[in-house]
Amino acid sequence: MMTEKPRIIWLNVAIFSLTFAVAIIGTPLYAYYIGFDWVQVLGLVIAFCCCGLSITAGYHRLWSHKTYEASKPLRWAFAIGGTFALQNSILHWSSDHRIHHRHVDDNDKDPYSAKRGFFYSHIGWMLREYQKSRYRDYTNCRDLQKDPVVAWQHRYYVPLAIVTNVGIPLLFGLIHGDIWGALLLVGVVRLVLSHHTTFFINSLAHLWGSQPYTDKNTARDNGLLAFLTFGEGYHNYHHIFENDYRNGIYWWQFDPTKWLIKSCSWVGWTYKLRTCPEDRIEKAKAAMVHQRLQVKLAAMPESQASLARLDAEYEALIAKIADYYSAKKRLLELKKKKVLKHCESFELIQQYEDMKQRLDLQRKAWKVLIAKYA
Known part of the structure; x- marks a missing residue:
C-alpha cells in the first residue's frame, strides 16, 4: 500500500x-x-x-x-x-x-x-x-x-x-x-x-x-x-x-x-556568557583519539601489548587532566573568596604548578604515542 x-x-x-x-x-x-x-x-x-x-x-x-x-x-x-x-x-x-x-x-x-x-x-x-x-x-x-x-x-x-x-x-x-x-x-x-x-x-x-x-x-x-x-x-x-x-x-x-x-x-x-569546562573538552578529544587508535591497533598483528600501553597512557592522561583542573578550580575559588593566607597560597600554587608540569609531560607522552600509531 x-x-x-x-x-x-x-x-x-x-x-x-x-x-x-x-x-x-x-x-x-x-x-x-x-x-x-x-x-x-x-x-x-x-x-x-x-x-x-x-x-x-x-x-x-x-x-x-x-x-x-x-x-x-x-x-x-x-x-x-x-x-x-x-x-x-x-x-x-x-x-x-x-x-x-x-x-x-x-x-x-x-x-x-x-x-x-x-x-x-x-x-x-x-x-x-x-x-x-x-x-x-x-x-x-x-x-x-x-x-x-x-x-x-x-x-x-x-x-x-x-x-x-x-x-x-x-x-x-x-x-x-x-x-x-x-x-x-x-x-x-x-x-x-x-x-x-x-x-x-x-x-x-x-x-x-x-x-x-x-x-x-x-x-x-x-x-x-x-x-x-x-x-x-x-x-x-x-x-x-x-x-x-x-x-x-x-x-x-x-x-x-x-x-x-x-x-x-x-x-x-x-x-552571563556560558563556556564548557576545559577539562571536559580535553577529555572528549582524548577519548576520540583513544577510541580510533583502539580500532586501528586491534586490526594489527600482535596488538595486545600496544593496546595495553595505549590504555595505560590514556588512563594516565585522564587522571592527570582531572588532577590539574581540580587544583586549578580550587585555587581560583579560594583566591576569589580571598580567604587564603600567604603560606596557604604558596602551598596551593606549588601544588597547582606540580599538577600542571605532570600534565604537560603526560600530554607530550600521549602525542608521541599518537604519532607512533598514526
Whole structure:
C-alpha cells in the first residue's frame, strides 16, 4: 500500500525557486548591461552580515541554546535582522533547532536529519509538510514564549518580513539612486546567500569535515564552512557542547559570532556568557583519539601489548587532566573568596604548578604515542 506524500508547501517552493532563479540569472545580466558599483556591493556585504549574525548570535546561540543573555536593544536588533534573513520566527526556528539537537539523525523526529540525504537536510525538509505539529506545537520553547521580543516578532512575523525584505533594499536604492540594482543585490542576492549559507549547517556540516570530539552523531567541524557561516562550521564541537557561546574555541578559529558576543559583553550588552569546562573538552578529544587508535591497533598483528600501553597512557592522561583542573578550580575559588593566607597560597600554587608540569609531560607522552600509531 502506497503512503501519501506530505503536502507541498507551495509558498516555500515559490520563494526558494524564484529568488534563486533571479539571483543566478538576473544578477549577471544586470551587471553586464547596467553594472553595480562598490557602494552596492558594500550594501550587500553589510546586509548579509547583519542577517547572518542575527541568526547565529541571536536565533541560534542566544534563543535556541541560551548560551548567554543580552540587553533588550540587542535582542530587538537580532529579531529585526532575523526577520530580514527570512528564516521564520525566532520561536519556530528555535523549536525546530531544539528538536534537531534532541533527536539528531533520527529520520522520524529530527526535522532536518542529515541521514535522509543532502537535499533533504539542506532544503527539502522545508518544501513539504513532513511534521504538521511543528507549526503549532511550541511546548519545547515555553521559556521563549515569555520573552516579549520573541512573542512580538512571532505575532507580526509576516508583515515584518515583507517590510524588511522589500523596505530596506528599496530605501537603500532610493538613497543610492538605483532602485532595481538595490532590490536585486541587497534584496534577492543577499537573501539567497543568507538562506543557503545557513542551510549548509544542516546539510554540509553533517557530511563534510572532521569529528574531533564525538562520533555519536553526524556533525562535523569544517573551517571553510565556519568562514561562510560566521563561525557555525565547528559543528562537531557544538553538538557535544551546545551550551557554550563559542563554536570555535581556539583563538585562531574563525568565529565572528563569538567575537561579537564577547565584545558586546565589554559594554554590558551581553552577559552571563556560558563556556564548557576545559577539562571536559580535553577529555572528549582524548577519548576520540583513544577510541580510533583502539580500532586501528586491534586490526594489527600482535596488538595486545600496544593496546595495553595505549590504555595505560590514556588512563594516565585522564587522571592527570582531572588532577590539574581540580587544583586549578580550587585555587581560583579560594583566591576569589580571598580567604587564603600567604603560606596557604604558596602551598596551593606549588601544588597547582606540580599538577600542571605532570600534565604537560603526560600530554607530550600521549602525542608521541599518537604519532607512533598514526
